[in-house]
Amino acid sequence: MNRLILILAMAALVACKRQEKQTTLVGSATTMTPAELASSHYKNMMSTLEKEDFPRSFEKDKLTTSNSEWWCSGFYPGTLLYLYEIDGDTVLFNEANRMLGLLEKEQFNTGTHDLGFMMFCSFGNANRLNSSADYKEVLINSAKSLSSRFSPEVGCIRSWDSGADDYIVIIDNMMNLELLFWATEETGDSSYYDIAVTHANTTLANHFREDNSSYHVVNYAPDGSGVQEKKTAQGLSDDSAWARGQAWGLYGYTVMFRATGDTIYLDQANKIAKFVMNHPNLPVDKVPVWDFDAASDAPRDASSAAIMASALLELDSYSPGQGYNALANEMLTSLSTNYLADLGANGNFLIEHCVGHLPANSEVDVPLTYADYYFIEAMLRAGRVGN
Template identity: 35%
Template sequence: MPITSSAQGAVDTALTAAIETVRRNITAFGSAYPDDTTRDGRYPLRPAFATFAEGENRGWTTSFWPGMQWLAWEVTGDEAFRAAATRHAADFAGRVRGGRDLETHDLGFLYSLASITTSRMAEQDRDRQDSEDAALLAADHLMRRLLEPAGIVQAWGDLSDPAQRGRTIIDSLMNMPLLSWAHARTGDERYADAVRRHTTQLRENMIREDDSTFHTFYWDAESGEALRGGTEQGAFDDSCWARGQAWGIYGFALNHRATGDDELLAASWRCAEYFLAHLPSDGVPYWDLVYTDGSDAPRDSSAAAIAACGFLELSRVDPNLDRAARAAAIARKLVDDLIANYVPDAGTADTLLLHSVYDLPKNVGVDEGTLWGDYFFLEALTRLAKPEWVTYW
């Protein structure tokens, strides 16, 4: 189904505005990193914490910032964007070599965008090699989190922490592409085996019978037995956190592409159908899919942006042409709905997308812009404007 000229015009306009916001933010932040979420539409610097100074590279979201810079460079060809992204890549190389804030499965988010992408697109050979080396180091750090005999990658924390031992989360699907890349780069089957085992465990245990998903799930780290599901950021243990369901759509599709496992493709569609069935009338989910039209619960526009990218991925990888065409049409509708009601007026905010939620139970980043919402919205716009775009995942 082709994009109409009017719809393409809206995408082009939104893409131009988003890139100009990225340009302004490069001037504002320089080599520093904005925080996870805005405050009243403006990103503060990432706060100081422990041994990290204000604006330093820590946490799981910093790579979305150079990721946006790479997207802006690909769309415009403006070398200012490539130069900014390459400078951040050097910082990520220093982070992994220095062992700074690496106790997380989110190394996949961090090094897929900041380092693997730079290894492909940096101008200088030395920068490309430095980033490739950093990404391989990050992949090896991530492999340390593979727990035997469960065959899952632990999500958070020190591996000896009993509160986190044996726990993974639906987001982890998006961290597996780092290992798939490492397998393609080195030929080492350990990486591919970890991806297959981990994604199978999530498919079998984190998707409920009604096709909703748990946010988080525990395995016995000694026996490998699957124990229980729950939530950390959703409304209830048995509800369906909207962003987690969106991670399921995109993450299962990506891992189907990497592994060729058709059951992962089916899992992506299961997550997708549940997500679509629980959207309100304006097409942007509430922060948890337990809420429906008429609720005063906050929306999570970032979940819609992630899901749009997931549907665009499905449109590429699904061999069924009718399903692929449907996925593309759904993605365009999600993006159209975001453009219509969730994009700030020009120059009024640092964020590309309004009305996201980070962690409502902890009252963090509620009804704000988020770095990941901005990144995935820009990725979706780029995918629509440049159908030949080569994925960073």
């Protein structure tokens, strides 16, 4: 009897210690660096995924996932590779490679314009860290698939497939051009480069307003006779400045200058940056609400801040002295201080309070896989992974 009481007491003590350890771990998240916290989150996430799932968000207390065809599929392996780059943890590297195996077939997907997001954020980072013929083959095939969506008549890569009378191009598509520049550099085939430049020039001519904000969606006539309509899909209104759209444009034209050296793209990136940093509705903590024309108490979109911060840090190296570095670091400080989730929360994503598609009431005030990706990328660019 005494032995049974002793065993039960010991078991209770162990359980208590285990609970105490778990509570301390969650509560001590703020003592970790963001990179350490991210690594811990992602190791937890690994254990929750079904074999072929790609994490997307955490909504209504449920992890939402996708298959490899979803436009966000490259961000999870890409984030794992960034974290591996920071700390050399092979657990993260092995999981990234597992996901690359699931993603590999998308190199032949001609039904999406998002192959830059999907394949360059994943295989592009893998090849950058450990160049291989296999990675390069996947990336070249991906560039071929993306190029198949280009129309010489319109001068753009088609974004969304729609009716025969429409040719839809969204500002997000600027983010897929980096893959094409890489393909020309790798193969010597200038057709990829030419497609990227033509797309960027057509977008520059038609997507931007006088104040240098951008429309989300431009619908061209498929025969090349011009613009049919300018509108939004995910913004507040056709004439509003959807925050993530401004981030995509800022990042995209910064990449365009890096790839070409043409100052027309640097000028455009600077104009977008000035629109953001001088906007009267940019909150004090520099994390935008989901649309710059929304009410000040509207949901924040931390993913926009992460993307902007990463772009601004690169742009600062081309246009120093404009305040871009300071703004980017203000954004990163705010995200690191008030938008990081404790361990065991947020579906094991790092960044909280993002908005995917508010007009459709989809992914509102939730984590988003690309917010984590661009936040870690920005922290790497800022040299802040240790604090």
